[in-house]
Amino acid sequence: MTACGEPVIQPRPRTIPEATVARLAVYLRVLSALADAGRSTVASGELAAAAGVNPAGLRKDLSHLGPCGVRGVGYEVATLRDRISGVLGVERSRACVLVGIGNLGSALADYAGFGSRGFEFVGLFDAAEARIGQRIGGLTVRPTEELEEVVTATQASIGVITTPAEVAQSVCDRLAAAGVRSILNFAPVTLAAPEGVDVRKVDLSVELQVLAFVGQQRLVPAVGEPA
Amino acid sequence: MTACGEPVIQPRPRTIPEATVARLAVYLRVLSALADAGRSTVASGELAAAAGVNPAGLRKDLSHLGPCGVRGVGYEVATLRDRISGVLGVERSRACVLVGIGNLGSALADYAGFGSRGFEFVGLFDAAEARIGQRIGGLTVRPTEELEEVVTATQASIGVITTPAEVAQSVCDRLAAAGVRSILNFAPVTLAAPEGVDVRKVDLSVELQVLAFVGQQRLVPAVGEPA
DNA sequence: AACCGCTTGTGAACGCAGGAACAAAGTCGC
């Protein structure tokens, strides 16, 4: 039973759950640290403990990449790291633009962790005259007017919005129109984007609110709790 | 300090799902904007569109607060806003400390949105000599040594970690030992905390990684796509 | 006063993520 005539053989290119992708990124970081520490192999239990997840769930996550461990031994650190890197596409460099160079934008532009994960900022933009010309992380802040020009020239596919809420939607529209396919939004508004453009929202105050709520809920356990 | 005479009246003190709490915070923001715009009532469809969720899901979320809408009309903007505010505990002021005053820490300390949500920073801490004494958002940066002292004096229950990854765990330990019950961690490490202390992690590079992955996955749709 | 349309609130079904348990497989020790 030879399945000839099927040229593109991808182990398991089917959809990987989003939650799994997020955890893979965490595993990747832990594996890199282990590799730097000189470890050659690691078992799912230890890796799961370091990542803060359940061992069985970790193995299920890894199963999406096909078999990549040795039974009775564990996972080879360097091999698994490279496998995850390949799946997440860390090798390929992705051009990103960042709009809104306030404190948060500066923090992102300065963060060295992005570069090692395949993300390269190719443009920093701000509307304030005072910000323009400032150098952050090796780049010069440019006026917002040049946004479309830079996106087109660099073929940037990712845009990050760290502007005030009032202008976030217009920035989103311009990014989408210029050809950006993925947008990460830190402004506290829900953005609308055309079909084919994926918007992901990170709301810092919501995170704090949820944290505070579960904290206070813990103090009021239940109505009839026997101590 | 006895908490007598504090009738904690919650219509339905049952457990509210965490995902619902996160959305309630979003609804609250939208409702505030509507109130400022002079709107008196709003239907679930419009509110859901503004928040970017499903109308039925929104109604189910609100059902956790008990009946608070008028059939055939919708929800009264001001009433619903106040109801959500009460449940989330926005009125009460919560003392927070922030450790690690880099770019990200400065952004959080400066962000005015927290104050209106019931969060008040009562201490900013950093280990770098150069940062100490700097004034941000009305507070002065203090040396890390004073952390325990301030937490005890202010009864702060929330700690935010924006330090480098290497020292995040030790900061977490100190916060927990000093009495902090909830910790929001921005450092790219998985923190271990004692029982009774809730740790929530926000990983900016993971967010970007997931965004990029779903973007590239979209370009390779499937094997037999009928267009 | 009665009808009609609109909207809420709730019940049920679907799909998905998470956790536990088990069989397969490979290695180490004897």
Place this chain on the structure above:
DNA sequence: GCGACTTTGTTCCTGCGTTCACAAGCGGTT
């Protein structure tokens, strides 16, 4: 060379979150 132990990869199951669909209720209109 063989047995036993260790660990992976998978399968089943339980619970949660989300979505769809419908009955109940209120306001406006005639």
